[in-house]
Structure formats: structure tokens, C-alpha cells
Amino acid sequence: MLRYIFTSLVILGITTLISAQNYTEEGRYSQSSQNQKQQEGTPKKKKEKLPYPNKKRGTAIGIDVSRFLVPVLDNDRYAFEANIKTNFKKRMFFVGSLGFENVSFDDKSYEYKSDGIYARVGFDYDIFIVDEPNNNDNILFGLRYGFAVQDHGSDKITVEDPYWGDYTTSINSYAVNSHWLELVAGLRTELFNNFFLSFYARLKTKIASNNAEVMEPYRIPGFGRGSRTVSLGFSYIAEYQIPWGNKRLKNKSQSN
Amino acid sequence: MKILFQVAAIMVLVIIISCNNSDDFCLSNQQSVQASFYSSITLNDSTVSGVTITAIGSVAEDDTIYNSEVVSESFLPLSMMNDTSRFLIQILNQRDTVSFVHSKELSFISEECGFIFKFELDTVLHSNISFIDSVSIEYPSIVYNESTENVKIYLY
CATH class of the missing domain: 1.20.5 (Single alpha-helices involved in coiled-coils or other helix-helix interfaces)
Structure with a gap:
């Protein structure tokens, strides 16, 4: 971490x-x-006060490349996340993410396995105003709602007891649903034509988690450690933006 | 751009705050009854010397929990295998037994510390051959990371 x-x-x-x-x-x-x-x-x-410039509009499809680092940093986990971002106003974006995260380990006092998927939806607001032609970079602040569903369980739980003997039991796999909210801040820059790279910091707050009484999830997919109510996350999203609506924008600005 | 620095500074601040979350510190997963000795005459807590306590039916090679020690409060581990945990208490050459009848529930502590059993004391049985006058349950729950006197053992 x-x-x-x-x-x-x-x-x-x-x-x-x-x-x-x-x-x-x-x-x-x-x-x-x-x-x-x-x-x-x-x-x-x-x-x-500078007006908001005419930045490129479109729908961007990308992946969170930081997810590929997860198994390198923690070999008990692997994850993937795909993202979509589209303009719905001049400086507002609708944002959605879909991903999965699997965890499996047997090197603690219990074995654990979790397979889960998650989704996030929300919006970003661009506050970056710069008087520079063709600068399509963004400084983004936004809000997300996250939802995850995962199946998790333990095939072997050992509670050590030197006097009466170790106790071994198991918990069959069962489903847990979790909901959270995220405040995000991000920097987005156009590396090449229509190809963007974004860095996001995410402050997440769990609002609900059902069926977690028997065993808290080791990790909630897309959220982080299951025992925490507040979690911090990062994303590096590489995305390609399919441009639309820019011609109309150009004509409008020319007529002005 | 000043705003860029401000955004970066906020991000760094959030990172620093999140780094302050300390990792779990795990205690022993074995749960014990906290039993203290009291005088049946004065009702005050009492310290007793030459106390030996052994777990009856223990699988350990050495089933002695206290060996001729000076004891005012004792920690007696409960069995996860059975619903009754029995102990032989020996003070000098005199002997008595105490049996705890309990129920248990599996409880998850944390990712790092794993699982424990939460115990609930139902009854305490005792022999009164030698020195035990009576036994009372003060707090029936044995909970992880909680240090509370569960049982009072009154001695003659």
C-alpha cells in the first residue's frame, strides 16, 4: 500500500x-x-475573469492502468477497471466505471476467497480555465456513488488454543453488497490527439454494507479494506476520446 | 497555475491523512475467564500464595496454567471444543474444582487478526471440599480486547 x-x-x-x-x-x-x-x-x-474555453468534447473510453499494478504490489489480489466519461454540459462530465477485484490467500490464520464486481457512477466538474488554444486539459472535482457485490468465504479457519486444542471451522461462500460515496479530485491531460491520461485521488466513505456481520470482507471491490469506513484510492486512467459536438462548437464560436 | 498547486496540495494532504491509519495489533485469539479471589468473610479481594491451577482434560503436555504462584486474579482459558471448561485449583495441599459452562459464537476481528470465539458464561459450578465458599458471575461476556472481571471466587 x-x-x-x-x-x-x-x-x-x-x-x-x-x-x-x-x-x-x-x-x-x-x-x-x-x-x-x-x-x-x-x-x-x-x-x-476568463470565460471557460472551448475544449474538445466527446466520449472517452479508458482503463485504469493502476489496476495492473495490484498483483505486483499484493500477489493475493488482481483487479481490472474500465471507464467511460462523456460531456453532458460544457464543463461537466458524466462518469462511469465498471470493474472487478478478486482476493485469495491462505497464509493467515484463515483461508479467504472473494470474487466481486463493482460499478461507480457520478459526475466531474472542470475548473481549469486557461487562455491557451488547443489546451484540453482539465482539473476535475466530482462525486461518485459506488456499489459492489462480492461472494466471499473461508474454507478453513483455525483458532489456536494451546490448552484445549486448535479449533478448525469454515464459512461457506456468501454474497455481500456494499455502497459508498466518493469525493474525487483529478488532473487530466491530453498526451496525444484525443488520447488522455488522468490521475484521480478518491476519498471514499462507506454508507452501507449488508451481510458483513459473520465476516467482514477483506477488501470491498472498488472501495478498499472492508473494515474501514473511510478509504483512499487512486486511479491512473488512460483513455481515448471519441470526439463529437466540436464542429457545432467551432461554428458557434466563429459566429460569436 | 496556482490552482494546480492547490489541487496537488489537497491530494497530498489526503494521502498523508490516510497514511496515519495504523495497522492492526493482534492479541491472542484464545479467550480466558478473568476470575479473582475474594475473602468470604470480609468480601474484599484477596491475594493468595501457593496457587496452582491446571486445566482438566487439556490436550497440552503441560496443563498447568499457574504453578505455585501468588495470585489475586487469574485468567482461565475456555475450551472451544466443549461447552464446559474445568479447572483444578490447588492452594498448598488443598484442592477444589471450578467448572464454567458456556456458549460460544464465532466472531471476526479483522483481516490481519482473523477469528476468535466470543463466550457467554451460563453457569459456574464448584466443589467446596477445601477452600471455596461460593462463586458468582459478575460479567458473563468474554469479549476480545476487553479486560473485565468475569467471576468472583470467595474463599473461606
């Missing part, structure tokens, strides 16, 4: 530095020119 977080931090740091460098240079230039103007006696110009 820690390695995963550190990897995320390093990549986030690099991304931030690269982006920051571009804009810092720009900022430094505008600041120095403003200072120069002030020195010349020009009154300080009131900062104008």
Missing part, C-alpha cells in the same frame, strides 16, 4: 512540476511586465 502511495506521490510530483514549470514561466513573465508597467506609472489593471 505504502509503495503504491509513494509511487503515486512521485508521479504526482513530477506531473505537478512539469505543469507548474510551464505556467510559472508564464506567470513570472506577466508579473515582471506588470511590475514594469507599475514602475512606468500605468495604473494596475483589474484582473479579468
